[in-house]
Amino acid sequence: MTLRPKPVIAVVVLALSCVALQPGPSGAADPGTPRARALPPPAPPTTLPVALPPVDPAVADTLYPFYMPTRGLRRPAVRLVIRCDASRAAGREVYAGRGADSLGGRVEGGFEFVYEALDGAGRPCVYPFAPWQPQVVGPLDGTQYLIRSSIPGRRVTFRTNDPWASLGLRLFDIGTQRIHFELRDVELDFPGAIQPKGALNLEVFDGQRPGLFSAVLRRVRLYGGKNALFLPSGQTMLFVEDSDIAGNVGTNTDQEHSTYINGTLVTHLRSSVWRGQRAWQDQASGHQLKDKAYLRIYENLTVSNVPAGSPPSAMPLIDASSFGFTWANYLRLYRVAPLQTVRDTLVDLRAEIVYGQPQNYPWPVLVTPAWRMPPAPLGVLDRVYLSVFQNVTVESFRTEPYVFALRPQGLAMAPGGSTTVEGQDRTTRAQQRMVSLAFNTRGRFTRAFSPEGWTYVDPVLPPGAEWVRDRDAFIRHALGLIGR
Template sequence: MDMVLHRLAILLAFSPALLLSSAGPATLSSAPRLETEALLPTESVSAPEQPPNAAQRDQSYPFYMPMQGLRAPAVKLRIRCDASRAARREVYAGPSAESLYGRVEGGFEFIYEAYDSAGQPCVYPFAPWMPQIVGSTQGTQYIFRSSVPGVPVTFRTDDAWASINLRLFELGPQRVHFEMRDIGLDFPGAGEAKGAVHLEVLDVTRPGLITAVIRRARIFGGKNAIFVPGGETMMYIEDSEIRGNVGDNVDQEHSTYINGTLVSHFRNSVWYGQKGWVDIASGHQLKDKAYLRIYEDVTVANLPNATTPSAMPLVDISAFGFTWANNLRLKRVPSAQQVRDTLVDLRTEIVYGAQDHYPWNIMVSPEWRMPPAPLAALDQVYLSVFQNTVVDSFRTEPYIFALRPQGLGVEPGTPTVMGNEHTTRAQQRMVSLAFNSRGTFRKPYSPEGWTYADPQLPDDARWVLDRDAFIRHALGLIGR
């Protein structure tokens, strides 16, 4: 039905005579109308500066991400550029995938030739081949990379199902690693794929762990450019550009959607291009419901890729858990709808993630009342810390951050929180701090919750400004 409405909207946009002869606007009021002419914003965001030492960086991982015990991939395939371009499918140098009969056991590493015969970075006119993963997966790795660190290869196709989709089910307490380096995905027609990158790794139980590392990527397409379902997943993205999505589900698809995982850690990366709509609420550039979120030198903008800018908050994260950000840059341009007042929305109306991802009750509880000096109790609350945030908006924003209140419980059989509007400030077990916020806004915070702009911290609370100490605290609370 969404696709029918989408096509109808485009038809009407190009057929004014048909529009005038219709029964009237009321018959079309429920149809989401896509902006058919690409907007040309007067401002842009800069692509992340690429590191000069790509090969060296590829050997380093976040300190909290345990990389020991992983097996070398059992299958290593090298893909040729010019021959693959001519065949419009993978052509291999050395061992071929044909002998695998579509199945891989023991992990894989796919290495794509970086340059074509003209000396240009290779553009492959298809989506990467995705084998069926079979056999034991404990300690396995699944790697997509360019043959030359720092030289990107691009996959470009209009295929509606184009995706890199790691499909692993019922893993239990297993350890699996995914990595993507120097890969561009340009999938403008992939409206059927859940994500241009979709980590469909399900049913992992503690102490099992999925780690996903994306370096120097450019990703566009899918219902969500990146989609990660809930689970025992740690994701690290650096030096990358997430350029938007192409789905038609209006407000339930996002440039990136991370749903109830352990860690999201983003560094030196840019998010924009969320598919917006003219007359219906759209999605977010970054919807991140991990337990722990780390944003370093991250830019998030509502600049459009091919449609009108989204009016929604740029960053939609959960107030449950922990957030630490430094040098977060937020850019907003006008949208067809009235924009929402907040830029970073710390929300509480839906529960994401397993219960054991949280050290304390995420609803209000008789066991908790905020102490008289909240800044002396930062080790006892769900905490967000934003340092050096910069806002560049077409208007003076009323505030940057909104910390929503906790609720009384969840509706039976659903993740929806009830009673947020009936809880008191004293019952809240969440604090948010902002330091050195700059740009086009009136004040850092909306009126809700325990929020502090440029507070004077007690000496024994200054650990919250240290990234590594913050990470150790948050993960230590849940035994990770």
């Protein structure tokens, strides 16, 4: 497949075309009203909430979120094609045509690495090593870094027990530059990789608005690393589609997760599975999805604590920030019994640590005298940090006491330049600038929300507030507040 002469990205609105938003039952509901409803026998933990019709991968690869700016991205300066059988025999990349030796280990102007999808017998190619990663040099603005299979929809696998196996970027001081990374039809299978921060480790630092780093993952499977996927804090937008984040293998299980996303701009996850958090018998361990982005979009997503070669984690399946924005539609939460005492919530919206840069938030993350919640919180949804959960299903080994927890904001930052928030236990409900809504939550639980905060189950929205259930309107609102 040859690159088109224009930038390889087209801006198209993504939508769950066959998954229409379903209005919740009419009538405002007491947040404490039990919502347990019967479910059919559980499906496998990799089953998605909704079976969507297949899309030609070659077509899907041209579709990008409307909010992800692409102007100025240019074709990579370096394109290498890697042969399957010769590389397998050599235990390293062997190239068709131009090889990596001519680069001296350095790439300027972006790269595209294309790996042959099939071996000589027509079988999916399994490369017995981790992908080669050159040093990126020179100006970064407008550069793209693309790693993909030669056949859209036919996944190539990199499999090794190397304890340092990893794939990623390391870019520092990106400032206001625009950079794009893409991984398509690739499986990283690194069961021995206990050393790197991530099987996929995208360490891009020090971005400043309007600078942006975007990462798009399509039809990938990630397994290995301290975290299967790791992103540090920064001006980063992540979009993941049709993928399987299958778990981590780190040995410090209290601080490592299947996915660890620090204070970024956007996490958008679609038609994918999160699972496999490594746990130990005597530790509660980490989360399947630790996501501290400012804006989180979850569409047709399954998140489970079904492990990969270890006991299940007892922690909440999703650990996110309560200050910020979350929009979910068709989210399947699947919990099996751990060996430790299980934590009570499945989706934990927390406020005790600030991960993102100050410019990532339109309002203070701490309580202030300037804000008191008005008498009708549903009338000011455009002026608060907001989470909206639609069509969430809960499958658990027990009746969960609640599904979602909206933790309170605090009074001050801990001394010494810490990012830890103090005083959440000394703030009042009226001081909180956060609201959470749940529509059509089903499954094995007693109530949708824990007792804290401004939370509503199947509320009747006032006129003019219907935008909160529209994905694109929700995204435009959240990003518009911070000039994105």
